Amino acid sequence: MPFQIQQTEFRGQPVVTLLSGDGARAVVSPFGGQVLSWAPANGLEQLFLSDAAVFDGKTPIRGGIPVCFPQFSKLGKLPQHGFAQDAVWEVADSRGGDDFALVTLRLTDDERSFALWPSSFELELTVAIGGERLDVELEVANTGHAPFAFTAALHTYVLVSEVENVRLEGLNGHDYRDAADNDTIKRDTGDVVVVDDELNRVYHDVERALLLRDGSRSLGIHGEGFPDVVVWNPWETRCRDFPDLAPDAFRRMLCVEAAAAHGKILLDADDTWCGRQTLVKL
Numbered sequence: 631m632p633f634q635i636q637q638t639e640f641r642g643q644p645v646v647t648l649l650s651g652d653g654a655r656a657v658v659s660p661f662g663g664q665v666l667s668w669a670p671a672n673g674l675e676q677l678f679l680s681d682a683a684v685f686d687g688k689t690p691i692r693g694g695i696p697v698c699f700p701q702f703s704k705l706g707k708l709p710q711h712g713f714a715q716d717a718v719w720e721v722a723d724s725r726g727g728d729d730f731a732l733v734t735l736r737l738t739d740d741e742r743s744f745a746l747w748p749s750s751f752e753l754e755l756t757v758a759i760g761g762e763r764l765d766v767e768l769e770v771a772n773t774g775h776a777p778f779a780f781t782a783a784l785h786t787y788v789l790v791s792e793v794e795n796v797r798l799e800g801l802n803g804h805d806y807r808d809a810a811d812n813d814t815i816k817r818d819t820g821d822v823v824v825v826d827d828e829l830n831r832v833y834h835d836v837e838r839a840l841l842l843r844d845g846s847r848s849l850g851i852h853g854e855g856f857p858d859v860v861v862w863n864p865w866e867t868r869c870r871d872f873p874d875l876a877p878d879a880f881r882r883m884l885c886v887e888a889a890a891a892h893g894k895i896l897l898d899a900d901d902t903w904c905g906r907q908t909l910v911k912l
């Protein structure tokens with residue numbers, strides 16, 4: 631089967647669809663620079679996208695892999711998660727072959743970003759699929775004359791069959807900031823992370839690959855460049871606060887995010903930083 635890359639529409643908005651020669655599929659939205667869908671070769675959808683997500687080209691899209699930049703969450707004065715998730719990125723490159731397909735999106739500073747954050751930058755987000763694997767890489771270039779600092783995340787919404795049955799392995803022994811408990815710093819001492827309440831944790835300095843088990847399905851999740859991992863589920867209690875999530879949507883999602891959130895990344899003029907998250911269907 632030849633690879634296919636098409637610019638088309640999804641829920642009325644422009645998207646790029648990727649199909650690799652070996653049958654992996656993804657949908658990527660220039661609005662937000664956001665992966666909306668990914669299915670490995672011969673496999674099922676792996677990302678949660680809310681049925682109630684708003685596709686108006688203005689509102690951040692609930693689900694897939696939003697990009698948080700230059701601020702993660704409320705860690706600063708910018709709007710929550712910064713301005714990349716509701717900016718329109720340009721399609722800079724796309725390529726494919728027998729066993730891969732990729733697209734690179736680009737976002738540069740403009741009047742709107744400058745008003746919020748007076749720095750010159752260029753972001754490149756490369757989404758590559760093939761076989762059982764998805765790689766999402768965020769490159770940040772400082773194109774200005776002064777250093778800048780940022781926090782960031784690839785805010786991945788993993789689709790799960792029932793969140794209470796999910797087991798997330800690999801975080802044992804790590805410290806985390808518990809944003810669901812007054813930002814208290816705690817140490818994870820359990821063998822696995824289980825979701826049976828609101829969870830909002832920033833795990834510090836995670837080098838290991840994680841394993842998400844959901845019944846017979848397993849997903850490997852690995853970050854490079856991003857030092858931290860955020861695990862988020864709003865549970866029933868907070869799910870009601872989100873107009874773009876159905877009341878029971880928390881059962882079908884678990885965010886496992888590659889993040890730089892514990893400390894800021896400092897980037898000198900003319901320097902480049904790169905972070906990546908890889909998902910592998912096992």
Ligand SMILES: O=P(O)(O)OC[C@H]1O[C@H](O)[C@H](O)[C@@H](O)[C@@H]1O
Nearest residue numbers: 703710711809830860861862885
């Ligand atoms: O509603 P959003 O702005 O997309 O944020 C959704 C969530 O993102 C992160 O995971 C944060 O840790 C949470 O505190 C936040 O609620």
